[in-house]
Amino acid sequence: MATDEREGGSDRIETVEADDVDAADILGSAIERQEDPSLLTGEAEYTDDIQLPEMTHMAMLRSQYAHARLADIDTSEAEEMEGVVAVFTAEDLDVSGALPVGWDLDSLRNVDNPIMVEDRIRYQGDVLALVVAEERYQAHDALDAVDVEYERLEAVTDPSDALAEDAPVIHEEEGTNEAFDWDIGDADDTEAALEAADNVVELDVTNQLLIPNAIEPRAVVADYDPSDDLLDVQMTTQNPHVHRLLMAGVIDHPEHRMRVRAPDVGGGFGSKIHHYADEALVSWAAKQVERPVKWQATRTESYLTDAQGRGHETHGEIAVDDDGTIRGLYVDTKANLGAYLSTFSPSIPTYLYGTLLSGQYEIDNIYCEVTGAYTNVVPVDAYRGAGRPEASFIIERLVNRAADAVDMDPAEIRKKNFLDPDDFPYETPVAMEYDSGDYHKTLERAMEAVGYDEFRERQEQAREEGRYLGIGFSCYIEACGIAPSELVGELGAGAGLWESGLVRFTPSGTVRAMSGSSGHGQGHDTTFSQILANELGVDYDDIEVVEGDTDAIPQGMGTYGSRSAAVGGSALVESARKVVEKARKIAAHQLEADPEDVEFEAGEFQVAGAPDRSTSIQDVSLEAYLAHDIPDDMEPGLEATTFYDPSNFVFPFGTHVAVVEVDPDTGEVAFEDYVAVDDVGNQINPKIVEGQIHGGIAQGVGQALFEGAEYDDNGQLVTGSMQDYAVPKSFHVPEMETESTVTPSPENPLGVKGVGEAGTIAAPQAIVNAVVDALEPLGVDHIEMPLTNERVWRAAGGGDD
Amino acid sequence: MERTIELTVNGTDHQVTVEPRTLLIHALRDEMGYTGPNVGCESSVCGACTVHVDGEAVKACTELAVRAEGSEVTTIEALGDEDDMHPLQESFQEEHGLQCGYCTPGMVMTAAVFLEEEPDPDRAEIREALEGNLCRCTGYQNIVNAVESAAAEMAGAVEPATDGGTAVEEGGD
Amino acid sequence: MYPDQFEFHRADSVSEAVELLADNPDAELIAGGHSLLPTMKSGLASPDALVDISDLDGLSGVERNGEVTHLGAMTTYATVADDDDLWEDATVVAEAASQVGDRQVRNRGTVGGNIAHADPASDLPAAMLAANATVHVHGPDGERSVEIDDFFQGMYATAAGEEGVVTGIDVPEEGENTASAYVKKPAPASGYALVGVAARLTFDGDEVTDARIAANGVMDHGTRLPAAEDAIEGESVDADAVAVAGDAAGDSLDEYMVMEDQQASQEFRLQLLSAYTERALETVGERAGHM
Amino acid sequence: MEFSGTVSIDGTTTEEVWLALSDPVMIKQALPGCQFLVECEDEDPDFDALAASAPEEDPPTLPEASAEDIAERAFEEGGHYAALMEISVGSVSPSFETVVTIEEREFPRMHAAGEGSASSSSFEMSSGMELAESEDGVDVEWWAEADVFGRVAQMGQRVINPVANRVVGRFFDQVEKQLQDVSTDSESSGGLRSRVSSLF
Structure with missing residues (x-):
């Protein structure tokens, strides 16, 4: 992929030292980060850097199969190995050991989620045994000496396959893989709107499973002091108090005698929110051996256990009149939940997804149905964006298709249906009240920055030369700071927010x-x-x-x-x-x-x-x-x-535009331009805002072009290392031009909205829309993500099928 | 099985007893306490473990400690300290070229030798040079900015490297 | 992850390395370690012993002997890629070395280790085939030279055999009328070649009198592309001839053995092979034009 | 992974091919990396004992072997066979302890299923073949389905397919070669064919 040599961003934000900022300007200044010197000099302390006296190391044996019965497990040989302090299996557990789920839905079939497997293995990350040893290497050596007898069962990895009648049932006591059936909006009105509209455009999309890939793998150091029953846990966590609360229940340890700390944490992107079996087992093991225990996941282990994101199969229908007015939207999604319910997983494909389906548009009728499915993949939960990228993707793809159907420019159809600044606060048909926004402004700024009219001329010319240029818009909306607690409680949250x-x-x-x-x-x-x-x-x-x-x-x-x-x-x-x-x-x-x-x-x-x-x-x-x-x-x-406790969510928004050139012979996609105009409300530190946008876009680029957790029919993760799962590299990510507008949120005293996920939510559909636009002369109307070279080549007419 | 090896890390001579299989990164981190370089992937892709061995950027997770016997190893700890940072460390801070910081020590160490070899790179060359270092936070743009501005800063600096030695190796811990 | 235990031998001479390998069938030779250590760390390989040849004098470095450049087996990719003379004398080899892995990998990985390992998706095999290199092997029966066309035998299998040590590679100098190039489509995650095409063309005026074209990543080992060579020989490197050669690139291959993985199907690999063969030939053509 | 293909062998008969492909010794010789292949009592044999008792040298196969000897040791429907397969891929050379069960064996069709395990990895396979007379001899239509589990599946994705292709490819190359020998021998002697035919 070519990266041009243009300066990154026309108005690069200059940082300043705090000493050089007038007190009155401190809010809104791009002050250099005070965190950086220790991170830049190796002084920072991540969990795996922690050394405690008498510390032991732990390793966990996970399953060779995604779905199996554990017929027998023999740890005797492992126990005899050099340096091994203890080997434990589910038989040794003397605590409840069931991971809780923090969000309930009316129709939810909650299932037991044990921290070690007693009988039934439901995904490859299930823990069968754990070894505590004097040294890291010894702990891993001993894993190979554990003798396991499996009875393999048929596995299922896609939600639609899992919901089929003849699918292997993952939680037998439930008799079905359907985890829940949820809907939002008005079904009848939406059906009527679709019937009444001039056109209905349909689209089926897969939003693939993604692996979060914090560069620091998850890690825990637990230290137990039996004299006062104090358990001190340092771990890679995005929410130490939540981990303390949940873990206290899982390992039956009084919450007030437990301390959870987050040392420096090397990225999370959602994967370090959830309470996993691992930290519970490390903490429990520390109590058993009465010595500090350290565990850090190997990368393959991260890939097998870190909650993955997305995993939707979606059918969407958008009703549009000939003049471009959007009349209604119907969305039917099958959501992959993986083998068990992760901490917040029921909320992601429901309340964080269906409620955002109005996008930036005035759509009078929306109805969304979501069926959650248990499968034999790693539990699926929040990953950067969490539900909102999925919503934004389907709307922004459908709006593009609607524009095609009525022969309208994709920018024009958006403008025609945008909410206007004086529509706020605006209540959508899917239960959200948007706080503030000026959607026209970000789109217009983006069109100007990218030189839209000039591009269309260039595109025309290029087509005559047999070159395929394309442009894609993404006018996204995000909801941040999920709140208030009373409301989320009514919606099923097991916590206040x-x-x-x-x-x-x-x-x-x-x-x-x-x-x-x-x-x-x-x-x-x-x-x-x-x-x-x-x-x-x-x-x-x-x-x-x-x-x-x-x-x-x-x-x-x-x-x-x-x-x-x-x-x-x-x-x-x-x-x-x-x-x-x-x-x-x-x-x-x-x-x-x-x-x-x-x-x-x-x-x-x-x-x-x-x-x-x-x-x-x-x-x-x-x-x-x-x-x-x-x-x-x-x-x-x-x-x-x-x-x-906030009174409402806040709703950042913006427009991202990707400009690409596609080579139909090889399916290669090269960025020509990437423009992001975001409105995240007031900005406390514009440099940090810019950094969040950049990083978010890079992850969106990853989803659009490279990333995807792939499983074979047996539920084996075949992208099991960084050699196989493509985390974008330096030259995979385009030079980004970032700009912003500021529409303060009236909901909080700072007028801020939130920026952590905006780029990830915005980018995928900008890129897919651009590639589809480029290949429009070849009759291409959709390509599934990731847009691998082969997929693009096939869509452009290459290959036999 | 174990053997005792001698090597120099950040100017300090070390004698350390390791197994033949002990990876250099684990010897540095667990046996000698240099926890600046990190372990991110084990498959020689992410580059968080990058250190200098005899002046070259090397992924310390893909080298055996026994094979580093007699080598001079430099880790991020020797590049500069909080009060006296290397131009690259300064530019990473100024340009916001890091967020969580986990990949940063490796990223900076790769960039440091790159700028010795190519003092005036363009942006595409910087991106190529950093191919072996993954960052999940920044989207790379501010990292490229940081390397670019450090290059300019270093080119304008009054202290040229003498007798082939480098600023990097003159650190100490 | 963590490698299993092994014995570690540092060979003092090539003969000692050969003996150690012969004595211990489960021993592996370690050069730069960038192919072997990742497989050991992932638990896929678990040799009983490693024989380290990285300290052997005389195995590393680039030497010019008349019209041949000798690359010691322990010469790193970085050394090769940074050798300005080699970019002149055997462009395709220097260019392929410059595209292996990343900077850190190139600083440690070695050319001898590369071709001895014979990874089907690595970059040097096709380049060496196009350059018409000769491989020096020291085995239990002494030293021998192997023509590169006879060297690669299958996935991770070479004429050096299990007990042979590759000691060096001779790369003939490209004559005045010869130009070469290596182009590659890397897999986004690993950087290994989904397809890499090396081409070396010798010209008489505009006409190609001799073509050596080879590919990585397509078959279970680096492979010459005789149909593409035939197609371009006798032609000038114009758009038509390049297109014909590109189309022909896969014709001489046993389709059954074309690689397939989640990155690219057999069909798409063959498509990339055509496209990258064209790019390689175009690049050589451009370079020849500036001679 | 699924594989299938047709191997054509000229100048031979379905009966000859059937007999040859019924011979565990010949199959063992054709399988790359196969250390031994012997009949066993059940699906859970003691591989150490089998390895110790496996014959040092293989008995002769067709065309040297007598048809009767082969018929004697031929695969039987419902029979279990233990094999030690060393799949060597460069420095990676796991030994899979493999048990194959002949699920169906009725001229001209055979179907076998097996599974093998090595340290932290395992595979399962199901394969079959059917013989058909062709103008010039015999077509062997074959198919195989293989699944790989564990470490090899996670870490070795890049090589699994080519390796499996190579194993399958070499097996049929070898089978074809041996069968060509058989048919050549039949043509020259004329004796074998009649001896084989008499067994049906």
């Missing part, structure tokens, strides 16, 4: 803040410090943000679903404001003024109209802790905690 933030002044006037968010590369220390410096008027360098420690932080829900800024950031804002309010009272007391007359700006309290009567928040902090002279009814100290 608030976030906690604690802001604590020290007596000397510096700030230590605790957030229940748990970053793993997003730069929370930097952005949260910016937020607090702005709110408190304290020097950026005098603020320390603490995340990822259940002992230090009140409670937390963690980082996923692009929620950290909108929810975690807002919690800190609210706490900062509480602190300021308390400080204002102390300041007023000290300045002998009415609190209402005391103004706060840039860290200074000042009596209105009396500039000489002022004090700093640092001085107030000292007073608060001295408590010699504070208001009578006030407790000493200066800190506040907030459990911020």
Whole structure:
């Protein structure tokens, strides 16, 4: 794939050092990340870097088959091997050992999800035995000495095959592989709309299974102190408190005697949200051997166990009148859930998917049905985007097909059906209330950046020369910061989706803040410090943000679903404001003024109209802790905690445009241009926003062109290493031109929306639309992802079938 | 089976006892405490384990420690420290060329020798040079920017490399 | 993952390496290690012993002997790819070496290890076939030379046999009227060749008088493409002749043994073979034009 | 993975081919990497014992062997056969302990199923063939279906197909070669054919 040598982005955002930023500008400045020096010098500590005295190493034996009965297992030889401390099988487990699912649906058939297999193997990642040994290599040696007898069963890997009548049943007690049957929208109205419309365009698409591929594999170090029954777990987690809660139940350990910490975490993309058997087993094993135990997944093990994403087979129908007005949308999806329910898996193909099907459009009638299916693949759960990319993909592909059907330009049909800025808040037929947006603006900016009219001329000319250029639009919408807790509870969530933030002044006037968010590369220390410096008027360098420690932080829900800024950031804002309010009272007391007359700006309290009567928040902090002279009814100290529960989701949006050239002889796709115009609301740190967009796009490019977890008919993962599963490399990803517009969200005090997943949601359909557009003269109307060279070549007429 | 080997890491002589099968990356991380280079894939693809062996970028997961006997190994720890970073480390920070940081030590070490060999690369050459280092966070663009701007910075620097030695190898830990 | 235990021998001479291999049928030779170690780490290979030849003097380096360039077996891809003279003398070999794996792999992997391993999807076999190289093998019966056309025998199987050590490769200098090229379609994940085509053409004026064209990734070993060679010989490298040669590329192959995996079907591999044969010939044609 | 093909052998008869393909010794010789192939009692034989007792040298096959000897040792429907298969692919050379069961054997059709396991990997196969007279001799129509499990399936994707192709390809090359020998011998002596025919 050719990468041109154009500068990346016409307006590259320059970073600045915090010292060079005026306090008033701290929010919105592209400050260099404070996280970076330790990451850049090897000083950072990831889980596998942790060394504890007497530490042992653990390895897990997984299944040779995706579906089998475990007839017999003999660990005697392994137990005798050099360095082996202990070998355990399900027989040794003395705890409940069943992984819970954190989201219920009315029709959900919940199934037992044991941390070690007693009898029935349902996917290759199932754990059959574990070995604890003195050294890593010894633990892995011993796995080969475990003798396992299997009775292989027929396997099924696709949801539609699993739902067929003659499919092997994975959870026999259920008698069916149907995990749930869910719908949203109005079936009758939608059917009527489809019947009444001038045209109905249909499309069947597969949204393939993807492997998240955080470059750091999952890892755990567990240390148990029997003298006070304390279990200290350090692990690769996006949400330590959630892991502590769930694991406490799985291994029957009191939650208050358990500490879960996230050291530096090397990426997550969803895969480190879920509670896996692995961390429960490491923790349990540490209690058994009463020595620290470390485990890090091998990459193949990650591929066999990290919850995968997507896995949809979807039939879509869009009703469009001849003038381009979209009348209705019908979507029927079969969703692959894998062998068991992962932590949040029931919510992904339902509430995070069906509710986004209105896209950026005014569509009066939408109906969506989703059938979840158990299969013999690894459990499927949230992966960057989680439900929203699937929704965006089917809409944006269908809109393109609708444009073809009525012979309209793909940009024009979008504009015709966009919601207008004054339509907000807008309630969709699929239960969402969009907060704010200006969809025309991002599309127009993108068209301008890409030179749309000029491109169409160039395309025409190229076609005459036998070259195939194409352009693809993706006008996406995202929903971040899933909320409020009461609503998600009604929808089936087993958790609240608030976030906690604690802001604590020290007596000397510096700030230590605790957030229940748990970053793993997003730069929370930097952005949260910016937020607090702005709110408190304290020097950026005098603020320390603490995340990822259940002992230090009140409670937390963690980082996923692009929620950290909108929810975690807002919690800190609210706490900062509480602190300021308390400080204002102390300041007023000290300045002998009415609190209402005391103004706060840039860290200074000042009596209105009396500039000489002022004090700093640092001085107030000292007073608060001295408590010699504070208001009578006030407790000493200066800190506040907030459990911020948002009133609604926030809805980032934007337009991405891909321009490609396709070689029909080889199926090769070369990027000519990639333009992204995103609106993620207010931006705390534009450089970090840009980085999130870039990374998201790269993963979208991966899905569109390269990636896919492939299983054979027996459920064997055949893309079992990085030699076989194509994580995009440096030259696979195009130079990206990123721009943004800013439409603040009215839903939170920062006016932010969320940016973590936008690129991944936006990119795939921009690229597929572009390739299909390029090959339109050859009669191509759809190609399944990933658009491998062979698929593109076949679609363009190559090959026999 | 085990044997004791001698090698120099970041300027320090080490004597370490390993099995013949012990991979260099595990000897560095587990036996000698150099946890800067990371293990990401084991299949010689991701490059998170990249270190310099006798001045060349090498995937330490695809080398046996016993074969590194007598070698000079340099890890990210020697490239620069937090108060005195290498131009590449500085440019990675300035250009936001890292997010989670797990691939970064390997990425920077590959880039460091690349810039010695090719002080004035274009963007396509940088992308080719980093083929053996996967990053899942950044989408590479800011990494390319970082290498590009470090190249400019290093070209303008007053200290030329002397007698074939490199700034990289002169670090110490 | 983690390799199984093995004994480690560092050979002091080629003869010692040959003896060690002969004495221990489950021993493997390790050169750069970039083919062997990944299979050992994944648990697929578990040799009882490794015989390391990386320290042997005289096995590495590039030497020019008249019209032949001798590549010591332990010469790294990077050394070959960075050798400006080789880009002149045997472009196809330098170009193929520059496309193996990535920078780090090229710094360690060796040309001898590459062809001895005989991975069907690696880059050097076709380049060596096109360059008409000669392989030096030291075996239990002493030293011998093997013409490259007789060297590759199957997947991971060569005329060096289990007990032979490849000590070096002679690459003849391309004459004044000869030009060559290597072009490759890498698999996106592994970087190995889905298809790689090496071509070396000798011209008399515009006319191709001799063609050596070979492919990687298509068959179970690097393979000459005689039908494409026949098609281009006697022609000039124009669009028509290139298209005919591209079409013919797969004709001489046993279709049954064409590789197939989830990356590319047999049918698509043959299509890529045609397209990349064309690209290789076009590139050689362009290069010849500048002579 | 599925494979199929037709092998044509000129100048021979279906009966001769049937007999040859019924001979475990000949099959053993045709299978690349096959260390031994012997009949066993059940589907769970002791491979160490079988390896120890396997004959050092193979008895003669057609055309040297007598038709009666071959008929004596021929595959039987319902019979189980144990084989040790070393599939060598460069440095990778797992030994698969394989048990094959003859599911159907009725002239001119045979169907066998088997499975083999090596350290952390295993395979299952099902294969069959049918003989048909052709103008010049005999067509052997064959098919095979193989599934691979475990480490080889995950890590060795890139080589499985070519290796399987090679095993199958070499097997039929070898069978064809041996059958050509048989037919050549029949033509020259004329004796074998009648001896074979008399067995049917």
